[in-house]
Amino acid sequence: MIPFNYLGWFFKTFGSIIYPEVVRQILCEFLKNVPTQAKILDLGAGTGMMSEFSYKCRDDLSFIAVDPAENMLKYALPYIKTQVASAEDLPFTEGSFDVVLMGESLHHFNNIDQALKEIVRVLKKEGKIFIYDFDVSTFLGKSICRGEKLLGEPGNFFVPEILKKKLEDYGFIAEISKHRWRYTIVATLS
Numbered sequence: 617m618i619p620f621n622y623l624g625w626f627f628k629t630f631g632s633i634i635y636p637e638v639v640r641q642i643l644c645e646f647l648k649n650v651p652t653q654a655k656i657l658d659l660g661a662g663t664g665m666m667s668e669f670s671y672k673c674r675d676d677l678s679f680i681a682v683d684p685a686e687n688m689l690k691y692a693l694p695y696i697k698t699q700v701a702s703a704e705d706l707p708f709t710e711g712s713f714d715v716v717l718m719g720e721s722l723h724h725f726n727n728i729d730q731a732l733k734e735i736v737r738v739l740k741k742e743g744k745i746f747i748y749d750f751d752v753s754t755f756l757g758k759s760i761c762r763g764e765k766l767l768g769e770p771g772n773f774f775v776p777e778i779l780k781k782k783l784e785d786y787g788f789i790a791e792i793s794k795h796r797w798r799y800t801i802v803a804t805l806s
């Protein structure tokens with residue numbers, strides 16, 4: 617397993633490198649359509665990097681960073697609330713959030729279906745998700761997937777079209793954007 621609980625300093629210092637400018641722009645574009653003071657769940661948030669990028673374009677939103685690694689969350693900035701929890705068992709009531717963000721975290725979830733059920737449960741009607749992750753159909757994506765599996769991680773990497781189909785099975789309307797070996801998916805609960 618990757619010892620995330622000891623890697624907060626690393627992600628705080630270098631984490632932004634894995635988010636190219638184009639992805640930050642797509643995130644800001646996506647957030648333009650989110651209601652004022654919407655509630656945002658940053659899932660598998662680590663140090664809260666996705667919330668930080670989001671706050672730069674929408675400082676009216678309310679952020680909660682959720683991660684099982686408590687020491688990662690200690691690096692979250694003061695405007696980000698934190699909660700130690702896993703995607704598969706979210707300590708929130710039905711319809712609590714307008715948006716769920718997942719930045720390079722989905723592939724770490726142990727049980728994708730259980731996590732998606734929880735995401736659907738805590739999202740409001742017509743709530744939205746934003747996923748940024750590695751595309752396992754590319755050489756680099758495959759290599760990262762193999763490397764993580766060797767480290768004992770679940771390595772639940774997707775070909776984006778397969779994840780889109782899965783999201784549709786859970787009631788989302790999803791759109792993919794590809795960025796060489798990475799992709800973003802924005803999806804709305806229908």
Ligand SMILES: C[S@@+](CC[C@H](N)C(=O)[O-])C[C@H]1O[C@@H](n2cnc3c(N)ncnc32)[C@H](O)[C@@H]1O
Nearest residue numbers: 620631660661662665685702703719721724725
């Ligand atoms: C590569 S880090 C990404 C962190 C952050 N989103 C970022 O972009 O800097 C993956 C994160 O997923 C978290 N994680 C692992 N298993 C998880 C689970 N079952 N539910 C939620 N988060 C999980 C890890 O603790 C880690 O902080």
